[in-house]
Amino acid sequence: MHTLIENGEVYAPARQGRRSVLLAEATIAAVGRVNRHALESLGVEHEVVDVEGCLVTPGWIDPHVHLLGGSGEQGFSTQTPEFFVDEIVRYGFTTVVGCLGVDTTMKTMPGLLAKAKALEEEGLNARVWTGGYNVPATSILGSAREDIMFIDEIIGVGEVAIADKRGMEPEARELARLMTDAYVGGMLARKAGVTHFHVGEGKRRLEKLRQVLDEFEVEPSWIYATHIERSEALMREAIALAQQGAAVDIDTADSDLAHWLRFYLDNGGDPERLTVSSDASINSPRAFAEQVTDCIVNHGMPMEQVLPLVTSNTARVLKLDQKGTLERGNVADVLVLERDTLAVRHAWAKGRCMVRDGELVARAGWLAESKREVVLVGDESPARRTGEPVGA
Template sequence: MEAPLTLIKKARVYAPDPLGEKDVLLCRDQILAIGEDLSFHGTVPLVREVDARGLMMFPGLIDQHVHMAGGGGEGGFHYRTPEISLSHITTAGVTTLVGVLGTDGITRHTRELLAKANGLALEGVTTYIYCGAYQVPTRTITGTPRGDIVMVDKVIGVGEIAISDSRSSHPSEQELAELASEARVGGLLAGKAGVLHLHVGDDDAGLSVLFHLLRRTELPREMFTPTHLNRNPDLLQHAIRYGKEGGFVDVTSGIRPDAHDHVSVKPSQAIRRLLDAGVHPRLITMSSDSNGSSPIFDDRGRLVAMGIGSIATLWEETRDAIVQEEVPVDVAVSMVTRNVARVLKLGHKGRIREGLAADLILTNDRFEIRHVFAKGRQMVEDGKPVVFGTFENVHRVPGSPDIKGAAGTVNPERGRLMMAAGEDHPDDFPEAAERKRKSRRHYCC
């Protein structure tokens, strides 16, 4: 029987504001108490104690852009990216994630995304989704975005709708206004965020359509969350302007310079530039774009390389913002916790406080993730996953964490893996596990 109480002793707590050394008591999925020296007297059954001396505690990360059911497809069916696994999520320090569809709104559907979100929730993390895909009119379950937000518990907004991208349906300003109104009213009726989550591509227009839309309508700026804003320096300048005007700006941790990408701005450096330009820290967020495809096109629009995003980059770039760019710890951590909770109106997430969700990560002084708690349950211990998804085989499933690198460190094998278009990539499925026959059985598939 799992202990209903967990007492974490002597951690340096960032809530994300620094609280100093504290004990934190978890009761199932909530934080029950925070104090200088919490202890039990007499016989208290089923209490698990975790020694956190020398470790820092942060709220569990909230990733608002994850292709949890897979994505991609640019380049052909063999470039469809795989679903994400539970231990891949937890070893990255993520305890809450929002699922999205992307380019492919044909072979993938919001229903499929909802099913995956429900599965991950049963396995131990908190999940939400956006209805929709790149295209306008967009993909829904009930027939309208407003209906999805009101009638489907996990749907908290619309996204990712593509603008300024050759793969988008090039929505007009009026079409975006109508879609934003659907999200806005749906959110009001259901008591949800009702955000419009916008994929912003490489086109020179950048955020121009959003600037025009906000000048023409009374739609609140805080309901729009444009993302991928570090994909090139010109777009980052648009993001600076948008942020200084009071809009939320989302940096993508999975978009960073590599052998194929010579134009993107490293996420930690993009955060530093936004802050130096005067964007208020509470308006800056970061998400991973995990398990989405990362196609690289040449000037003629031809595919030259394809990658897949990694959720591990979210904490890697947060750490780099702290260590390399000298962003204060509480400010950097807020961008992947408290700020995201504010955008998504998740009042019980993103902070360490009595009565809020028992989602926590503990790191060492090098900001390497050592322990992760999601809904009060320990998912990662000493840097290794201890809870796995239903069908996970941690030693063989591609993308799952293994012993090659500690969680929270830069690991190129888990990063934005790139492969040249046209190269042969044989299937790499795990071999069937040996089965012990205890009785006569028949297997059907």
């Protein structure tokens, strides 16, 4: 089955103007002029979706999601629930990368991998970081290198904690060994092999990473540091690190993405080395999407400046081949957004329609035989803030 998306303004993520996008099963077959009559004359089964007045973009990528839920740092009852496909794709995310954090005891690598596989079965693209805050890294096969090499979904090590009282305070040599293990595993398996660092609120900030780079044969490009928006001092250090070739990430756990994005760019940050993530556990995909759209709709930032932070930049850093851009041969992860609000009108992941006319099509696999009724709306959720009916 082919899907012809017509009359939309394409951002691929660079602006390409009014073009058609042809999906052939799970692949983008064409971006540009597509002759509908030729498809009909050839007898190609196809659906035409007219998106006049809308924007067409690549599906968005979230590189840091606690798919099994958060650890609950105020006791067992404060653990947050796992994420389901509908909550993710409803807001335009077609690819997620799951991670463990401080808790690698109750939240396990086999459990995280199983969750990623479930999301894949339900239509999303799902990858995984091996490890957690601790060093040595928690793994499935015995080492980070083996996990990266032999488990398809695992792309690197993370989130390894530095400058955080909950971390293991690893020595620079230990970090260098772990980063090299990840790099070699990625090199041998044609994966990213980067180490994803959780940067805490500690006063040493990125000091440990600078030490590793100074004292060992470690490349800046092996580093992918997140939570860099904690302070101006940390942000300035992250800008310097990115200028050396590392990748850095701003999370959206707090509602200040526009501020920190402007700070990063105004102070010489390399826009191609920056990504944005949700750190979703307490945070949500919806809140992440709203902050991204807020930068464009309410703060006047150009679409071409913001969109790569959740598409092409992320795909490049994580070596997610054939993702993050709209071009022939890539995976058919495509969004159609309302021009004025950037709300999701349609979404396809791997060519499968997940959202149609603003209504969710995707369903969690367990629903078919379940008698459960699950409606969870956090006290700090956007739905509460906007006064929407609970469960809407």
